[in-house]
Amino acid sequence: MRGQRRLPLEQIIGRIDRRLVYAGLFLITLAPLVGRWALPLYVTPPPKMLADTINALPQDKLVFISSNWDAGTQAENRPQMTVLVRHLIRRRLKFASISIGAPNAPQLANAAIEQAIQLEKVPWVYGQDWVNLGYKLATEPWLRSFVRQIPEAVKEDWKGTPVDQIPVMRGVQKFGPDGQASMLIDITGSATIDGWYRYLSPTGVKLGLGCTAVMAPEQYPFLDSGQLSGLLTGMKGAAEYEQIIGAQGFGTTAMAGQSFAHLYILILIILGNLSLVLGWLERRRRRR
Amino acid sequence: MWTLTGFKFILAIVGAVAGAVLLLAILHQASHQVKRTLTIALTFIGGLFYFLEFFIPPDPKTEEAVLFGWSLTQAAEVVGNATLVIGGFTFLLGVFSLVHIHGNNVRRRRPGWSYSLAFFAAFLVMTVFAFWKDWQTWFGGPAAPAWVNDQNLAHAAMPQDVYTLLFEGLVRNLDATMFSILAFYIVSAAYRAFRIRSGEAAVLMVVALVLMMGQVPLGMALTNWIPSDGPWSGLRIESLSQYVLTAINAPVQRAIGFGLGLGALAMAMRIWLSLERGTYFGQEV
Amino acid sequence: MTSPFSFGGAVIWLGALATLALYSVLYRENPIYRFAEHIFLGLATAMGLYMTWKTVLYPTWYKELVAGHWAWILTLVAGGMYYTIYSKRLVWMSRLVMMTMMGLSAGLGFRGFFGTYMKQIGASFKPLVVMQHTAAGGVDVGGSVFASFTNILFLATMVCVMTYFFFSFEQKNRPIRRTASAGRWLMMIAFGAMFGSTVMARLSLFIGRLTFLFQDWIHLIRS
Amino acid sequence: MSDRLPDSHRPLVPSDRTRPAGPPDYVRVGMPSPPWWAVVIVLLLLAGAFFFGPHYYRTADYWKTFATGRTVVFVLSLVILVAILRARRGGRAFVRRIPGLTAIDEAVGRATEMGRPITFSLGLGGLDIITLQALAIALHVVRLAIRFGTRVILTTIDPTLYAVADEAVHEAYTAAGRPESFNRDDVRFLSDRQFAYASAMVGLMHREQVASNFMFGQFFAESLILAEAGNQVGAIQVAGTPTTTQIPFFVAACDYTIIGDEYYAATAYLTREPVLSGSLVGQDRAKMLLLAVILLGISLVTVLTLIGSPQSLQWVKDLAGLFTNAK
Structure with missing residues (x-):
């Protein structure tokens, strides 16, 4: 039996x-x-570095978010984008989003930013406090001119409004210590960060990165050398960051x-x- | 001489094609022995080109390898492009293969022939709209209407055209879905394969489990009681996984790599010198 | 649920249906999957044709030719020679061009070996004994022993695995057999590690699909 | 279906002893090849370039960054080539047993018994060395299958490779005296897009209910998709790839996996052709040489660490640099 x-x-x-x-x-x-x-998480150093860098940014300068992800890596990059924008809003830092990786990235970026604003429940006005500069074809000459003379490379936002009519972009000329942009955070599912290493690192501007888990191991040397001021690794990075700033979101549940x-x-x-x-x-x- | 215009250009094109065809026609009359020798010689010359390009030391100033006044480095670029282009021309062979199979399915009304019709429909629609979209950029002529190729900057993020609908709506999602099916398969493979049938299987399983757990918060919670900056911090599950990856995985990959590299090198030489006889085309040329 | 009657909505609906159709193969092979598969194949082939023209033939062939570089027409002849595989009499032409192409890729083998493995040979020259110093200038005994152990493990692993891959003699000699079998075990550890460290990336892909279906399509996941 | 079985079928005992010595018939009628004069031409050209070349050939800097790397590749190639040419003059070499490869015969035999087709995937490579080796293995399987009248569906992702494969398979049928049995639809270009190819392979394996599935060549993420699909239809699966990161998935989902450079030993093992087994001997020697160099490097560096690397021994330190800085 x-x-x-x-x-x-x-x-x-x-x-x-x-x-x-x-x-x-x-x-x-x-x-x-x-x-x-949600489950409790253990925070590792790279996201902590990124949060500390953002906490130390000056209030009067613009932060650039290079949003280069599309539907394929959405699960990893979108929560990174949302939580970073939430942190920027909490610190009252104005920001501009620009895409060089994928043509439909601006739309996804916009959705993520609007979601973040909604979650923070702060009146953060398009044009006044942030702007979406749309998709630009990042050839080498374009990258060079973008770093040196932002208005030369970016003439209008993603809806075609000329940049000089957008308040948040007024007076923003260039990167670097005497420039008006203090940091660039690349959120990416492809190799866009290489271009920023080449052209942006020499200006001494802080560079942050949110990438997919597959790409992360290759980026550690840049963290060591100080070229990166912080790194979010895939979904896990987003979740840890949510933990750091105390804002539970998609990363934590994912x-x-x-x-x-x-x-x-x-x-x-x-x-x-x-x-x-x-x-x-x-x-x-x-x-x- | 290599750049011509107008009438001379047309003459050169016609001449080159005619010359090549004539040469092939003459060769066609030749014996098998001649064709065979020619094939071997061409294989050898093809390999020799890249061999020399690699082994001839480059000038430290220009970084170009020069042999008897010929810049091999520059030539390599042309040869590379030509290889790419010749490869590009074969794409239609692939299309023929598909059309042959699916055409036969439809013609003979084999079971499932209606799916072959779906294949043809998707292929034709995508081809037409993809080429229509860029036709003007390539060959001039009238611009494609907005619903084929919307170039309004205000819509930059999502041009409202048929090509985008097909690409963003279907191709991208089909790609992503097929890729994500791996999540299911990795689970079923782990369930089925990770059983302690032998010592080796046990090792495979235990290490895979440690690495898996080292990645998620739930797994890290297992060893979170070990202080992260004491002498025992190396025993935390995430440090342990990192250690396995750097101290064992890396040398294994390197050692396997050396063998593979030498194997490929040997294979390259056998093909180059036509020593792989009978492997691909056994009997006659 | 997103409305299918806008452009963006239509894209999402198409994507969602395509996703579900492919997932249906997880239950079993069925007409819906088969339909999606054939659509996928048709679209992919068309994309291949389009990309071949757009990224290869147009910039490197057509543009060159139009610029007056007539010799590029010869590549068309060479490409055409491939098509003789369908003719019994002319098939030798296809072999001529195939073998030439094989010769070219064989020639690239030397640079390939050099580029991939040369640096790795140098990087394997690790000392078996490592001295680590503390900030005060003394020798950090624990750290040195650990670092030395790591190096020794690294090199021993490499030697064992390389020994496993000797083919041309019977591995009768006992030390060699032992080394080779250790190599096999070490490989299993490495394979386990590769498997385990890929799981999260694959699950992320699936979570991505879930978000697409349940957030963008039917709004079940609140954002 | 099963009426296509040859009467005497109880085939392919995969042990080394029952296999006839020497190369099978089809390799005897090969092409003549030009190794000696080719080597002479190459050496003359190189020697000419070196001895009559410009002055920078003789500077120390040039030797540091350029010559070491070239010398290593050249010596390793020469070791392999010498072994091949020696083997060609006769004698066959020993090849140790490779378990995954004996399974090839078993898998073909099983398909024959079941009267179901075999699929052979050539992976994601184009016309490169790795995929050419996969094609060589595929042709071995095809030749076996022709003998037993079993269908092999060969799939590729690259149109150029498709052309070569189609022609080579056609040739194999002709050589076996059965050109009329060649079905053009059995060599297929599926798609040049990774996951479209994967989805087509999944559909193909399910619909044809394949008895055996071979995967040789370059595989990436789709490896597990193909292997699991094969597993679901209950096919015997043999896989081999030089893409080491995919080996674990093949190990988990396939019956036999060819690991590392067993992949390149495969043809030698299967055909026992002198040139190929000679090549294997050469590869082994080259590997030993490499191992010796590495062990030498390790001992030098270790000694240097122990005696605290004095200035007079700087050149030893540079040795490792010769390899890592090679351009």
């Missing part, structure tokens, strides 16, 4: 239908996103999803091995 009961158990946990496995993964990843669950999914895999692996052990015991019992 007992043997009959044990045999199916071993079979059941050893050969769960893959569709059930998939459905489980689907639900377990989706639930934290919908329910906005990391909860990640955690649960990882735990789910762990449980599946344990079940698989359990069935192996049970089967082994069963065979040994029969042999006796």
Whole structure:
């Protein structure tokens, strides 16, 4: 009797239908996103460096966000963008978003920024406090002129309004110590940061980076050399940053999803091995 | 001599094509032995070019490798482009292959032939709109209407045209979805494969688990009681994963890489000197 | 739910339907997946054709030719020779151009080896004993031992794995056999590490899709 | 379906002993090749360039940044080439057992028994060395399959490679005396887009219910998509790729995985052709040489650390630099 009961158990946990496995993964990843669950996080140094850098920025200068992600890396880059903008708004730093990586990046950037403003519940007015400069084709000459003479390279915002009619851009000439822009944060799913290393690093302007998890290991040397003033690694980086500034958002819930999914895999692996052990015991019992 | 205009240009084009065709026609009459030798010689010359380009020391000032007054470095650029272009011309062969298979499906009403129709429809629509969109830039002529290629800057983020609809709506999402299916497959592969059937499988599993846990907060919580700046900090799960990656994964990859590099080098030499006989085209040329 | 009757909405709807259609293969291969697959194939082939012209043939061939560089027409002849695979009599022409191209890529093999592995040889020259100094100037014993151990582990791993990949003799000799089998175990550790460190990236992709479906399409996830 | 089986089928015992010694028939009728005069031409050209070349060839700086790297590549190539040419003159070399490769015969045999086709994916490479090696393995599988009348569906992502593969498979059928059995639709260009290719392969494997699936060549993220799809239809899977980062996924989802430069040893192991096994001997020697250089470098650097690197031994320190600074 007992043997009959044990045999199916071993079979059941050893050969769960893959569709059930998939459905489980689907639900377990989706639930934290919908329910906005959160788990505590441990903050690593690179995001902390970025937050400290932003906290030390002067109030009267503009921050540039180079928003170069599109739908493909949305899950990793969008929460980074949102939480960084929230931090900027809290510090009352005005900012401009510019895209060089993908033609439809400005639209996604706009959505992320508007979401951040909504979350902060602060009247942060387009044109007065921030601007979206749209997509620019970043050839080498363009990058050079952008760093030296911003109005030369950027003539209008993404809706075609001339830059000199936009209050927040008034008087903004260039990067560098005597310039009007204090920092550039690249949020990217592609290799756009290389261009900024080449042209922006020499000006001494602070450079921050939010990139996908796959790209992060290559960026650590730049963190060491001080070319980067902080780094957000994928979803995890966004979540840690949310923790630092105390603003729970998508990153935190997505990391909860990640955690649960990882735990789910762990449980599946344990079940698989359990069935192996049970089967082994069963065979040994029969042999006796 | 290499740049001509007007009538001379047309004459040169016609002449070059005619000359090449004539040469091929003459060669066509030649014996197998001649063709075979020619093929081997061309393979050798092709390889020799890049071999010399690599081994001839470049001038430290210009950084160009020069052989008997010829700049191999400059020539390499032309050869590279020509290879690219010749490769580009073969794309239609790929299209032929697909059209052949799906055309046969439709013609013979094989099971599932309606899907082949969907293939043709998608292929034609995308081809027409993609080329229509840029036709004017390439060849001049009337501009494509706005619904094909919307160049209004105000819409810069999302031009409202058919090409964008197909590309942003379908291609990009299909790509991303197929890529993300990996999440499911990595779970089912782990469930099925990570069983302690042998010592090796056990090692594989344990290390994979440690690395997985080292990435998420839930896993880090396991070892969070170890102070992060004491002598034991190396035992924290995230430090442990980092250590495995740098101290074991890196040398394994390097050692495998050396072998692979030498294997590729040997293969390159065998092809270059036509020693891989019978591998690709066995009997006759 | 996003309205499908605007341009942006239509893009999202198309994307959502395409996403669901491909995901249906997780249940099993079915007509919807098959339809999406064929649409995907058609679009991708067209994109390939378009990109080949736009990024290769137009700038490096057509523009050069129009600028009067007539010799580029010869590449058309060479490209055309590939098409003789469909003719029994002319097929030798295709082999001529194929073997030449193979020869060219073989020639690139030397630079390929050099570029990828040369620096790695130099980077493997790590000392087996490392001295680490404390800020005060003395020797940091613990740190030195640990760093030395790391280097030794690194080099031993490399030697073991390289030994595993000797093919031309029977590995009868006991030390060699032991080394090679250690190499195999170490490889398993490395493979486990590669597997484990990829999981998060793959799950991120899926979370990205979930956000697209449940945030951009049906607004189930509040932003 | 099964009526296509040859009567005597109980085939392909994958042990080394039952395999006939020497190369199979199809490699005997190969092309003549020009190695000796080729080597002479190359050496003459190089010697000419060096001895009659400009003055900068003889400066120390040039030797530091340029010559070391070239010398290393040249010596390694020469070691391999000498072994190949020696093997060509006769004698066949030993190749140790590679478990994943013996499985190739088994997988073809299984497809034959089940009367279902085989898929062979050439990966994401174009006409490069890696993919040419994959094609060589594919042709071995195709030749085996022709003997047993089993279908092999060969898929590629590159149109140029498609042309070469189509022609080579056609040739294999002709060489086996069955040109009429060649079905052009069995060599396929699927798409040149990574995930379109993957989706097509998934559909293909499901629809054809393949019995065996081979994956050789360059693979990236799609490796696991293909391998899991093959697993779902219950195919025997053999995979090999030089893209080491994808090996773990093949190990997890395939029955046999070819690791590292077993990939390049494959043709030698399968055909036992003298040139190929000679090449393997050469590769092993080159590997030993490399290992020796590395061990020498390690001991020098270690000694230097122990004695505290005095100024007079600066040149030893530069040795490592010769490799890392090579341009």
